[in-house]
Amino acid sequence: MSSISKKFINEPLEGGGSGHEPYAAGYVGRGMLTAAVSGDVFASLPSRHRIDRGSILFIINYTGDRLNFGLAAERYLAAGHHVKMISIADDVAIESLSNTVERRGLAAAVLIIKVGLWDKKCNHGYHIV
Numbered sequence: 001m002s003s004i005s006k007k008f009i010n011e012p013l014e015g016g017g018s019g020h021e022p023y024a025a026g027y028v029g030r031g032m033l034t035a036a037v038s039g040d041v042f043a044s045l046p047s048r049h050r051i052d053r054g055s056i057l058f059i060i061n062y063t064g065d066r067l068n069f070g071l072a073a074e075r076y077l078a079a080g081h082h083v084k085m086i087s088i089a090d091d092v093a094i095e096s097l098s099n100t101v102e103r104r105g106l107a108a109a110v111l112i113i114k115v116g117l118w119d120k121k122c123n124h125g126y127h128i129v
Contacts, residue, residue: 024036024037024038024058025038027110027113031117032113032114032117033058033113033117044062044064044065044067044068056083056084056085056086056116057069057072057073057083057084057085057086058086058088058109058112058113058116059085059086059087059088060087060088060089060104060106060109061087061088061089061091061104062104066087069085070085073085086112086116088108088109088112089104090106090107090108090109090112091104091106
């Protein structure tokens with residue numbers, strides 16, 4: 001899949017590599033994500049496979065996903081569209097609070113996605129998340 005359909009304009013998307021869990025697919029549905037994009041096992045999707053439409057991207061803070069979703073978001077912004085990327089990094093096993101690179105997104109992902117979607121529904125512009 002090289003792009004997301006135009007019907008997803010201004011909709012929440014999530015994704016990343018598959019492997020331990022292609023977890024985002026379980027969050028697609030009414031009141032949740034519009035789409036989830038999964039890559040190969042233990043591999044982040046290339047940035048060209050990210051978005052043509054969408055307003056918010058949730059990622060669980062894997063380095064490859066941050067890089068590739070970030071590149072896709074930059075391309076989307078450069079084309080004059082609005083996008084917000086939220087990196088979920090609630091891993092408390094990493095002792096240093098300043099070490100954001102190694103902190104993964106874990107249990108808080110579903111809560112952050114739900115709050116983000118509520119934020120969107122209430123037209124807060126994703127400022128709460």
